Amino acid sequence: MLTFSWFYSLMLLFMTLMIFVKFNKHILLILMSLEFFVVMMFYVWFMYFSMMDVNQFMSLYYLIFSVNESVLGLTIMIIIMRSEGSDYLSSLSVLKW
Template sequence: MMNMWLLIMMMFIFGNMIFISKHKHLLIVLLSLEFIVLSLFFLLVVYLSCIEYDMYMLMIFLLFSVCEGALGLSILVSMIRTHGNDYFQSFSML
């Protein structure tokens, strides 16, 4: 059981490290966010099964994570249509 907690925490930390270090491309940022959400989902599964609680919270969490993924994908598509790539450097802040 301790190995599972360690694996989930390492997944979360690696997802955050990728999120912080690879901030040039929007696609990599979105994939790292989905990896963080996946590690949080595994954390909730393990925690709720340890305390023998119902899994209704997981369905709500999955609903919000799917909505977040769809919103990020639509932003990525609109960014590629308007600018031609997913580099953050191609934006001007004006």
């Protein structure tokens, strides 16, 4: 049962990386795939910590930093959408930054 859970979680991690590579036209899709990757990494770490019988406060710290990262990503996306008018990556120019 434990090996199935590890296989399932690693397969979901791989799928999120494929979604990140394939759907890269909108900033919102990129942020959503990154958030799913963060949640799956939390799940893998939590399983690992519980299997090793280690203190699980590290997973709580990981969640705190991932929430901060997601808020920063949404803030940047809102700033880009207000200045550009859309969240397409093709409309962004590096020279404007």
